[in-house]
Amino acid sequence: xxxxxxxxPLSVALAFLIGAAFWWSVASGQFDDLExxxxxxxxxxxxxxDSGTAATTKKDD
Amino acid sequence: xLAEPRALNDQAIAGPSSSAPVAIDPVxxxxxxxxxxxxxxxxxxxxxxxxLDGEQRAFCCAGCLGVAQTIRAAGLGEFYAxxxxxxxxxxxxxxxxxxxxxxxxxLALVVRHGDRREISLLLxxxxxxxxxxxxxxxxxxxxxxxxxxxxxxxxxxxxVWRAPDTxxxxxLRAIASIGYRAxxxxxxxxxxxxxxxxxxxxxxxxxxxxAMMQVMMFSIPVYVSRDGVDPGDQRLLDWASLxxxxxxxxxxxxxxxxxxxxxxxxxRLGMDVPVALGIAAAFAASAWSTVAGSGPVYFDSVTMFIAxxxxxxxxEFRARERAGAAIESIARDRPQxxxxxxxxPATRETECVPASRLAPGDLVQVSAxxxxxxxxxxxxxxxSVEEALLNGESWPRAKAPGSSVLxxxxxxxxxxxxxxxxxxxSTAAAALSRLVARAAEARPRVARLAxxxxxxxxxxxxxxxxxxxxxxxxxxxxxxxxxxxxxLVVSCPCALSLATPAALAAAxxxxxxxxILAVRADALETLxxxxxxxxDKTGTLTAGSVRLASIETTGRLDREQALAIxxxxxxxxxxxxxxxxxxxxxxxxxxxxLIAVPGQGVEGVIRGRRYRLGRPAWVGGLGDSPPPSExxxxxxxxxxxxxxxxxxxWMSFGDSLREGALELVGAARALGLAVSLVSGDRRESVExxxxxxxxxxxxxxxxxxxxxxxxxxxxxxxxxxxxIGDGINDAPSxxxxxxxxxxxxxxxxxxxxADIVAATDDLRDVGVALSGARRVFRVIRQNLAWALxxxxxxxxxxxxxxxxxxxAALGMSASSILVVANAWRLSRIAPFDARQTSNExxxxxxxxxxxxxxxxx
Numbered sequence: 001x002x003x004x005x006x007x008x009p010l011s012v013a014l015a016f017l018i019g020a021a022f023w024w025s026v027a028s029g030q031f032d033d034l035e036x037x038x039x040x041x042x043x044x045x046x047x048x049x050d051s052g053t054a055a056t057t058k059k060d061d
Numbered sequence: 062x063l064a065e066p067r068a069l070n071d072q073a074i075a076g077p078s079s080s081a082p083v084a085i086d087p088v089x090x091x092x093x094x095x096x097x098x099x100x101x102x103x104x105x106x107x108x109x110x111x112x113l114d115g116e117q118r119a120f121c122c123a124g125c126l127g128v129a130q131t132i133r134a135a136g137l138g139e140f141y142a143x144x145x146x147x148x149x150x151x152x153x154x155x156x157x158x159x160x161x162x163x164x165x166x167x168l169a170l171v172v173r174h175g176d177r178r179e180i181s182l183l184l185x186x187x188x189x190x191x192x193x194x195x196x197x198x199x200x201x202x203x204x205x206x207x208x209x210x211x212x213x214x215x216x217x218x219x220x221v222w223r224a225p226d227t228x229x230x231x232x233l234r235a236i237a238s239i240g241y242r243a244x245x246x247x248x249x250x251x252x253x254x255x256x257x258x259x260x261x262x263x264x265x266x267x268x269x270x271x272a273m274m275q276v277m278m279f280s281i282p283v284y285v286s287r288d289g290v291d292p293g294d295q296r297l298l299d300w301a302s303l304x305x306x307x308x309x310x311x312x313x314x315x316x317x318x319x320x321x322x323x324x325x326x327x328x329r330l331g332m333d334v335p336v337a338l339g340i341a342a343a344f345a346a347s348a349w350s351t352v353a354g355s356g357p358v359y360f361d362s363v364t365m366f367i368a369x370x371x372x373x374x375x376x377e378f379r380a381r382e383r384a385g386a387a388i389e390s391i392a393r394d395r396p397q398x399x400x401x402x403x404x405x406p407a408t409r410e411t412e413c414v415p416a417s418r419l420a421p422g423d424l425v426q427v428s429a430x431x432x433x434x435x436x437x438x439x440x441x442x443x444x445s446v447e448e449a450l451l452n453g454e455s456w457p458r459a460k461a462p463g464s465s466v467l468x469x470x471x472x473x474x475x476x477x478x479x480x481x482x483x484x485x486x487s488t489a490a491a492a493l494s495r496l497v498a499r500a501a502e503a504r505p506r507v508a509r510l511a512x513x514x515x516x517x518x519x520x521x522x523x524x525x526x527x528x529x530x531x532x533x534x535x536x537x538x539x540x541x542x543x544x545x546x547x548x549l550v551v552s553c554p555c556a557l558s559l560a561t562p563a564a565l566a567a568a569x570x571x572x573x574x575x576x577i578l579a580v581r582a583d584a585l586e587t588l589x590x591x592x593x594x595x596x597d598k599t600g601t602l603t604a605g606s607v608r609l610a611s612i613e614t615t616g617r618l619d620r621e622q623a624l625a626i627x628x629x630x631x632x633x634x635x636x637x638x639x640x641x642x643x644x645x646x647x648x649x650x651x652x653x654x655l656i657a658v659p660g661q662g663v664e665g666v667i668r669g670r671r672y673r674l675g676r677p678a679w680v681g682g683l684g685d686s687p688p689p690s691e692x693x694x695x696x697x698x699x700x701x702x703x704x705x706x707x708x709x710x711w712m713s714f715g716d717s718l719r720e721g722a723l724e725l726v727g728a729a730r731a732l733g734l735a736v737s738l739v740s741g742d743r744r745e746s747v748e749x750x751x752x753x754x755x756x757x758x759x760x761x762x763x764x765x766x767x768x769x770x771x772x773x774x775x776x777x778x779x780x781x782x783x784x785i786g787d788g789i790n791d792a793p794s795x796x797x798x799x800x801x802x803x804x805x806x807x808x809x810x811x812x813x814x815a816d817i818v819a820a821t822d823d824l825r826d827v828g829v830a831l832s833g834a835r836r837v838f839r840v841i842r843q844n845l846a847w848a849l850x851x852x853x854x855x856x857x858x859x860x861x862x863x864x865x866x867x868x869a870a871l872g873m874s875a876s877s878i879l880v881v882a883n884a885w886r887l888s889r890i891a892p893f894d895a896r897q898t899s900n901e902x903x904x905x906x907x908x909x910x911x912x913x914x915x916x917x918x
């Protein structure tokens with residue numbers, strides 16, 4: 001079972017890596033709004049409008 | 062208009078009762094359609110319609126129609142297909158956005174980078190994901206806007222714009238035009254702090270969970286192997302666990318160590334002390350065993366312990382944060398501006414200045430509908446002024462040259478010129494708010510008492526651990542460490558320290574979703590023990606606004622015709638009675654030659670006939686008929702409608718019970734609480750409302766001090782008093798009460814004082830809070846009982862050396878999980894239980910005062 005001497009330190013290193021990645025993602029604000037992105041991804045500027053104009057039409061003023 | 066409704070009302074009461082009041086025909090109120098925008102009922106005969114997506118849609122009011130038109134014109138009609146919840150009713154507030162431009166220089170909230178300006182906004186009216194889409198898409202198209210991003214979780218937005226191209230007010234107005242409201246706020250105050258705390262807590266929790274999982278992986282082979290692992294592998298696993306446990310203890314558990322250090326510095330024993338001691342001791346012993354190569358290791362228990370505690374803390378933090386954000390959005394302060402007269406006697410030229418820059422002696426113009434910016438003396442004009450903020454009284458008071466006005470009151474009728482006597486921090490309102498803030502600050506100290514009870518348990522625990530160590534040092538020195546750690550780990554007051562916060566966090570979350578925010582954690586606890594509920598009348602038990610209660614006609618007109626004439630006459634008036642009349646009917650006749658006579662009423666010509674609406678004597682004067690006798694009901698205000706041939710109709714106005722008032726009284730009774738009503742109002746009207754709500758005990762003509770004394774008297778009798786109030790005049794009694802609640806419409810100051818804020822207008826939600834609090838404490842008692850029973854069994858076993866540290870760790874974890882799972886049941890608080898109120902009589906109230914669902918509410 002000598003392989004354990006490689007695998008276990010590797011798993012520890014991996015755990016530290018995950019920890020660091022998580023720390024970075026929190027610090028960069030990815031966890032500040034946990035609800036918005038879920039909605040935003042479904043509501044792209046992709047559609048039709050009832051008035052027949054494209055959603056990207058500029059507002060009059 | 063009626064500047065002195067009091068006098069009128071007294072007269073009404075004195076008059077003999079001639080006929081029974083006739084309630085409004087229910088058909089008048091029948092509304093089948095609901096508004097396409099906000100789902101409020103559409104008044105019958107409404108012409109607010111718009112073709113959207115090929116279909117005719119009906120709207121409840123011009124506000125909703127306007128918003129829908131704006132959305133359609135911008136090509137964003139898709140919003141209606143995308144949304145998952147109906148939009149909020151757009152507010153009918155006066156356009157006061159431009160005042161933000163005036164005070165923009167004073168606002169430290171605006172961050173400047175050259176031409177670029179950045180500000181944080183608080184958004185109101187966000188209901189679902191489509192709202193974010195609509196707001197972001199629409200606002201980004203406003204010329205000059207560089208970026209606009211909404212945070213859905215916190216209802217905050219960040220706006221970046223180019224200053225020369227656009228004014229802040231035009232962006233705020235654009236947001237208002239699609240049915241939302243945005244207010245600038247200062248994110249540095251509390252938010253930045255909370256965000257940093259939230260991020261660090263989240264990282265700590267995640268790291269602890271990661272360490273826990275990985276250490277468990279390393280421990281399982283040791284647990285499951287029958288004949289022990291190879292000593293070499295064992296050492297490898299131990300060292301790997303140590304490496305993972307190190308960050309968990311040094312980084313993740315740091316808050317517990319610093320908490321314990323603070324506790325010790327203040328010479329008290331909090332829950333953090335044994336937690337820190339347990340973690341430190343177990344980790345030190347395990348590390349020692351690892352380095353020495355022999356002895357027990359408890360890395361798995363240590364990491365699991367830290368992770369579980371942090372998860373509980375994180376949940377609690379999230380719940381608290383949400384409550385805090387909601388309260389901050391209620392208590393936002395609008396910038397106050399004033400119209401200062403620059404060269405008074407010569408011209409009426411005014412300049413707009415921030416209210417804080419006013420000085421005594423300045424002359425200011427207060428237009429109708431505006432808020433008085435400073436304390437002062439009226440020098441020109443006659444009007445009535447509403448001082449609800451200061452005295453909780455919804456009736457306006459007459460003001461004439463010479464009378465004094467207070468900052469924060471609202472001018473109802475016609476413009477006033479005021480000479481400032483005190484401004485800014487020296488106004489009566491500012492002094493009052495400082496007083497209340499000081500009272501509120503003094504309160505959390507009482508809350509610390511709860512912590513002191515825990516200290517007793519901790520002290521006993523430490524004594525037991527020390528005693529065990531001493532006893533085993535004498536019996537068998539080789540087992541001292543193992544047994545003492547077993548005691549500390551098994552009794553680690555995990556379950557105990559989780560019992561309360563986990564239950565409170567779960568309850569805070571579920572109550573928060575209903576809009577009930579416990580500002581102080583122990584508020585729910587006190588609420589669950591409450592034995593007496595004291596309710597303020599005006600604005601709390603009642604809607605606080607005047608509503609049309611009934612119309613009696615003399616027979617020459619029917620009710621609808623009388624109402625149509627009244628609405629026509631009251632067009633354009635801001636008096637509360639005018640608002641009540643207008644909200645009672647959708648249709649109006651066309652009136653001309655409208656004249657408002659302050660203190661008397663309104664006069665106008667409709668289809669060639671001259672009518673008067675107002676004080677009976679004045680109305681009678683139109684046709685030279687003798688003052689008619691008038692029927693009267695306590696707590697109501699009556700005005701007459703007449704023409705030259707005499708009186709046509711009586712209209713009675715009264716404050717009506719707030720939605721859910723009867724249900725709340727019923728729910729409180731069902732939970733065994735006594736209910737009483739206090740008010741600064743006259744006895745007749747208090748008695749009248751008490752009768753309608755089914756409350757027997759009441760106090761009237763109460764000054765703020767008398768209200769406080771009333772609460773104190775109940776407390777002397779041994780009652781635990783919960784109080785619901787709204788105005789600043791309730792603040793002393795709210796502070797006196799054991800636990801206080803404020804509704805959404807309460808003054809900002811009152812909400813800051815209150816222990817629990819219900820962000821709703823429905824009193825039923827207070828009933829939910831009452832029963833919810835009871836449930837929370839049933840669960841906490843169960844949790845504490847379980848933790849105690851577990852400790853009573855496990856500690857003796859561990860102390861006598863019968864419990865292996867691993868079994869102790871497992872037992873500890875199992876009991877913690879049980880406690881958290883039990884608490885989790887609270888995250889589903891049952892909807893309001895109708896059965897609780899089914900035995901309460903409802904009939905009398907609804908018959909006497911039909912509940913007008915006014916479309917302006």
